[in-house]
Amino acid sequence: MSESRNAYRVLVGRPEGIRLLGSRDLEVLDLQNDSLLKADCEGLLGIKIFEKISSTTYPLLRQFASKIMSMYSSTYQCEQLFSKMKFIKSSHRSRLSDAHLLAQLKTACTDINPNFEEIAFEK
Numbered sequence: 001m002s003e004s005r006n007a008y009r010v011l012v013g014r015p016e017g018i019r020l021l022g023s024r025d026l027e028v029l030d031l032q033n034d035s036l037l038k039a040d041c042e043g044l045l046g047i048k049i050f051e052k053i054s055s056t057t058y059p060l061l062r063q064f065a066s067k068i069m070s071m072y073s074s075t076y077q078c079e080q081l082f083s084k085m086k087f088i089k090s091s092h093r094s095r096l097s098d099a100h101l102l103a104q105l106k107t108a109c110t111d112i113n114p115n116f117e118e119i120a121f122e123k
Contacts (some may be wrong), residue, residue, distance in 0.1 A: 024060045031058060086106045 031037065031053070041049050047069060055062045088104045091095055098102070
C-alpha cells in the first residue's frame with residue numbers, strides 16, 4: 001500500500017482512544033465517502049492532505065486536525081528550549097540569574113543573524 005493511501009487512512013480512520021461525538025462523526029462519515037477528495041489526495045503525504053480538506057465542508061474536522069497538528073510543533077519547540085537551557089545552565093554557569101538566563105535563551109533561540117561588522121563600525 002502506498003504512503004499516500006496510508007496517510008489518508010490515518011486521516012479518516014478513528015484512532016483508538018479518540019472518540020468523536022455528534023457532528024464530527026457525521027463529518028468523518030462524509031469524509032470517508034468523499035471519492036473526489038480521495039482522488040485529489042492521491043500521492044499526497046502527511047499534512048498536505050489536511051490542506052485539501054475544505055474548511056466550509058468539514059469545519060469541525062479541520063479544527064480538530066489543527067489542534068492535533070499544533071501539539072507536535074509546540075512540544076518540539078518546548079523540548080528544544082529545555083535542551084538549550086540545560087546547555088546554557090551547565091555546572092560552570094549554574095549561578096546565572098533568571099534575567100541573564102532569559103537573555104541567553106532569547107539569543108540561543110533566535111533566527112536573526114546579526115551583522116557584527118556593521119554594528120562595530122556604527123560605534
